[in-house]
Amino acid sequence: MPEHAVANGRIVAARVEHGWYTQEDFASAYDDTARALREQARISVRQVRRWESGESTWPNRDARRVLEAMFGCPMEDLGFRRPARPSGRRPGERRRQLEEHVRRRTFLGLLSTAPVLDLTALDHLITAANQARRHDIDLLGHLRTALDDAARTDGLVGPHEALPTVLGILTAINSAARTAVEDLRRELLALGARGAELAAWLHRDAGAPAPAVTYWHHQAKEWATLTGDGAMHAYVLLRQAQATDRTDATRMLDLARAATTGPWTLPPRPRAEAFQQQARALALTGARLDEVARTLDHAHTALGQAAPTHGPATCTGPLGDAYTGERLMVQSAICYREAGHHDQAVSLFREHLATATFAPRDRAFFTAQYSGALVAAGEPDEAATTAMTALTLATGARFGQVLAELHRTAEDLAPHAKRPPVREFQQRLVEVAAA
Structure with missing residues (x-):
């Protein structure tokens, strides 16, 4: 993937901020808006992909009208580039700060903690990115802190809240790296590789199409390769x-x-x-x-x-620093489940889920896996009760991989659908899916 083929992070962040978490969601919302405006033009997921990849740099007149109605802002603020003249030639590079209405949710933190980046801090970050030729700015420090906070947000409350922040950080990294001196550019791209890998994970857990996940994995490998x-x-x-x-x-x-x-x-x-x-x-x-x-x-x-590790693991710290013996044991339980040795899997889950400390997303995922092992071990009532625990952890944050595992558990529980705990779990899962 060529280095310049960077996704249009502004329109991605804007659609996620509006609740359209997949390209299919966005295309459907676009068509609804077009019908309301009595526009004949409709779009496909392929067109959304072209906009987000930067392949399509300026929408046609009908599309501009629909997009402006959907987002309430000019096309330039969605990352599109206005042609210099009717021939469609691209103008020179032009950088603008992210629009405040996109920033407000994209860069604000969650719960009772301090914001990932408030608007003042974001202004500082973008200014630093635009002045990256200087050595006396703490650009990398701002970006590292923001990326670490976004990763923690994901572990606590899910990918939909963390993803816009990460996309904004990657946009800033890409912008700064284009003009930075060599040493700073290398550090920016190394940090970008970490961020791109996180973006791939967040897209997958948020239910994005496979090409979006693949894109960010490729970008992470490209930047890792460029930095050796x-x-x-x-x-x-x-x-x-x-x-x-x-x-x-x-x-x-x-x-x-x-x-x-x-x-x-x-x-x-x-x-x-x-x-x-x-x-x-x-x-x-x-x-x-x-x-x-x-x-x-x-x-x-x-x-x-x-x-030995020192302090909590972070996204930008030593690779894989969060991988502990307890995590290996519960993942070993998953291996035994996949191998058909369900009693051994259940034994490992019971022991290590009870004693280990995991972030909410990880606990939800391992608990969902545990519920599936319990079904296979012939304990449907306990499996349904355990699945309800995982579902409670996953529902508000919409942990995608957890919900996928719970649907797998629900299918395995189908022969036991008349049992009250099973019926209660399956009904609740349907309600969550409908919501």
Whole structure:
């Protein structure tokens, strides 16, 4: 992917800010608005993708009318570039600050904590980005803090709240890197690789189409390659393996293996996670249990080589610093579940979910996996009760992967639909899906 092929972050942030979390949602809302305005033009998801990729730089007259009605702002504030003259030639590069109505939600924090970036801080950040040739500004510090706060927001309240912030940060990084001196440019792109990997995860968990997830994974690998960060390149391969659907276990296995065998060296903690992902993929391909267990042993060995952590893990800190022994154990339970050894999976879940501390999203996901293992182990009532716990954790934040796992549990519980706990869970899941 060429470096200049950066998504139009402004229109992406604006549509997410308005609640259109997928390109399909946005295309549908566009068509509804067009009908209300009595415009004949309709758009496809392909056209939305062209706008967001920057391939289409200036909408036609009918589209401009609809977009202005939807967002209430000029086209330039959605990242489009007005042609210099009717021939359609592009004007010179023009940078504008993000419009305040987009910033307000995009860059504000959540809960009772301080904002990720209030409007004053955002103005400082954008100004710093535009003056990135100077060495006496704390541009990287602003961006790192903002990215770390966005990652924490995701773990607490979900991808829909964190995604606009991350897209805004990536827009600032891309803008600053174009004019920065070499040393600062390298640091910006290294930080951008972290942010792009996070953006890929957030898009996936928010239910975005697969090409959006792939785009950000590719961008993360490109920036990691440009900065010579082989470990980050390998880490993105691991994250791609984790983002691979369980029905494509061979690809999942290839990606996870590449993370540990390529021309790079992963630090011990993400190396352990890559071995665990290999074990899950092996289980999904029908490998023998002793091979799955042996691969998990490799994960424990790698984790045993890791230095102790100091303080809470952050998005911009050491790679994979959040990977702990307790996380490896609950993910091992997932591997045994995939291998069909449900009693062993249930035993591991019961022990380690009860004793370990996880962020709300992670606890919800592991609890959803636990509910599925309980169904397979012949405990449908406990499975339904456990699934309700996960659903309660996931509903407000709309943790996408958790909800997907709970739908999987609901399908497994279908033969037990007459049991009161099962019926209650399935009814609640339907209500959440409808909402």
